Amino acid sequence: MFRQRKKATRIAVSVAALVLVGGAVAVRSIGPAAAAETTLRAAAAKAGLFFGVAASPNRLYSMVSQEFGQLTPENDMKPDRIATSSGGLQNTSGADQLVNFAQTNNMLVRGHTLVWHSQAGALQGASQSTLNTFIGNAINRWGSKIAYWDVVNEALEDNNTGRRRNQWPHTMNRDANGDGDYFDSGDTDVIRDSFIRAKQVVQAGGYNTKLCINDYDVEGLTVAGGTPNRKANALYDIVRNYRQYIDCVGFQSHFNDNPNSIISSDLQANIQRFADLGVEVHITELDIDDDLSNNDIGSGQAENYRKVVRACLNVAKCTGITVWGISDSESWRSSERGLLFTGSNGSYQKKAAYTAVLDELNKGRNVTTSSVPTSGPVTSRPVITSAPVTTSAPVTTSAPVTTSAPVTSAPVTSSNPTGGCSATVAVNAWTGGYVVSVRVTAGNATINGWNVRLTLPSGSTVTNTWSATASGTTGTVQFNNVSYNAQVNAGQTTEFGFQGTGTATGLNPVCTAS
Ligand code: G3I
Numbered sequence: 001m002f003r004q005r006k007k008a009t010r011i012a013v014s015v016a017a018l019v020l021v022g023g024a025v026a027v028r029s030i031g032p033a034a035a036a037e038t039t040l041r042a043a044a045a046k047a048g049l050f051f052g053v054a055a056s057p058n059r060l061y062s063m064v065s066q067e068f069g070q071l072t073p074e075n076d077m078k079p080d081r082i083a084t085s086s087g088g089l090q091n092t093s094g095a096d097q098l099v100n101f102a103q104t105n106n107m108l109v110r111g112h113t114l115v116w117h118s119q120a121g122a123l124q125g126a127s128q129s130t131l132n133t134f135i136g137n138a139i140n141r142w143g144s145k146i147a148y149w150d151v152v153n154e155a156l157e158d159n160n161t162g163r164r165r166n167q168w169p170h171t172m173n174r175d176a177n178g179d180g181d182y183f184d185s186g187d188t189d190v191i192r193d194s195f196i197r198a199k200q201v202v203q204a205g206g207y208n209t210k211l212c213i214n215d216y217d218v219e220g221l222t223v224a225g226g227t228p229n230r231k232a233n234a235l236y237d238i239v240r241n242y243r244q245y246i247d248c249v250g251f252q253s254h255f256n257d258n259p260n261s262i263i264s265s266d267l268q269a270n271i272q273r274f275a276d277l278g279v280e281v282h283i284t285e286l287d288i289d290d291d292l293s294n295n296d297i298g299s300g301q302a303e304n305y306r307k308v309v310r311a312c313l314n315v316a317k318c319t320g321i322t323v324w325g326i327s328d329s330e331s332w333r334s335s336e337r338g339l340l341f342t343g344s345n346g347s348y349q350k351k352a353a354y355t356a357v358l359d360e361l362n363k364g365r366n367v368t369t370s371s372v373p374t375s376g377p378v379t380s381r382p383v384i385t386s387a388p389v390t391t392s393a394p395v396t397t398s399a400p401v402t403t404s405a406p407v408t409s410a411p412v413t414s415s416n417p418t419g420g421c422s423a424t425v426a427v428n429a430w431t432g433g434y435v436v437s438v439r440v441t442a443g444n445a446t447i448n449g450w451n452v453r454l455t456l457p458s459g460s461t462v463t464n465t466w467s468a469t470a471s472g473t474t475g476t477v478q479f480n481n482v483s484y485n486a487q488v489n490a491g492q493t494t495e496f497g498f499q500g501t502g503t504a505t506g507l508n509p510v511c512t513a514s
Helices: 002-013 040-047 062-067 093-104 128-145 190-205 230-241 267-275 301-313 352-363
Strands: 016-021 024-030 050-055 070-073 108-116 148-153 210-215 248-251 280-288 318-323 341-344 347-350 366-368 421-430 433-442 450-455 461-466 469-471 476-480 493-501 510-513
Touching (some): 050 062, 050 108, 062 093, 093 108, 093 128, 108 128, 128 148, 128 190, 148 190, 230 267, 267 280, 267 301, 280 301, 301 352, 461 469
Parallel strands (some): 050 318, 070 108, 148 210, 248 280, 280 318
Antiparallel strands (some): 016 024, 024 366, 421 433, 450 476
8 A cells, every 4th residue: 555655656756856966956867667577687677777697607597597687607707717828718618608698598798807816827927918818819709799898807905905906917017107006108007908908809899898897895985984995996096097998897796794895875976976987887796795693784685785776776877787696505605695596506586685676676767867976086197198009919719800009199288278277188099989088277276167169070979978068969069067077276187088989180179167
């Protein structure tokens, strides 16, 4: 009775409503209540995201394709399974089996993973050149059959230090000017160089594959006790600086009672801030500790699952959730009973957590479409304009060979008025498309808003913008600040970017401050 009244009210409220969020007007689109779906796959698809699972070839039961719309090989695409010491491929039969099952059942595949300090097998200690060879071979083997690849996995240190790991392959990193990061053009960065290589291979092959960075303990803006999540901030800096190569971010989401692994109340805000960079966000390896002896991470597993699913549903660019296994007893952390089913070997029983997830998915999205400011530091980093591309020729089997490297032009600077603002652009172009990174610099006074005007060449169209709002897509296009990057202190910078089709030559940005 109560449920029915609630449903009727929801329909009556209207499909869109204006609400005030943190001082900013936001449009919420509220989906009408509809007949509930009975599988996670169908409910998620209706809400506009995928719901997936990690599995091995011995777990490909029919329930997998009924309940899940996406598949991640839990172990079968890791370098220790498939890489040779020279970056070739071997033992791909398990991975092939998983990809074939997904194809047959119209499921997306997430490739996991190309560059990882762990489970490196024969690749352990390899040079960037050999890593690049492996990246080329692996991406080319499955091409567009893989919707998302985890290009770099777990690059950041434990214990909320906010630093890169200090073991291979990150030992190849060099901070040339000693400024504490690896983002400058003289630096060596295995993350950047691996993504550049992956992007080249995807572009040369004409694949639809999106390239992701994946990590754990990066889920909230804060960790236990309200301490800033420095690991999340470090990941954010990486994505922001290398946005032109990175399409998606994976929050692994192995939630447990480790102070850095809890479900914090700012999970949604953190998903939103990455989404505001223009990348897709995925919950990639979800499991939630239900060990009753130490369950201090919330009000019970089903409710905790609800919170995570809702946080994703409330951000339009959170486009997928994957649980890390089917059933508790077959999980890597079976004692914590973190998954949605009990049982084994294809005979599975749904838990309360399953019902909660299904119910939450069936409620659909409740999305704030305008960007709402989130907390968390946004440090200003230089945009790389010409990254070194160290590749050896790919040892491909049957797939296309890389042609040209991305063309990166030198930055173009607009006039630099005192008191106002100036803008520079850096263009990364390939045949038929480009990404432009724009840096806005305040003059000798703080500005509280900015507009950058650019005239695109004929035939050029903007298809995607991040960290700014674009008016128009062709000809002269205006880019205005969004709320969180409106204010730029004297002499400081902020950045935004856009992607387009066609060419991006001769850009002459004109910046106006307000
Ligand atoms: O298949 C062999 C078996 O033949 C052998 O007898 C047995 C002896 O130990 O090992 C079996 O392989 C194990 C494999 O899981 C399959 O069960 C490996 O030892 C074991 O190390 C491996 O653990 C995996 C772990 O990653 C390390 O790669 C887990 O299944 C897998 O769930 C876990 O997944 C990781 C993600 O890749 C990255 N994020 C964290 C996540 C959880 O740790």
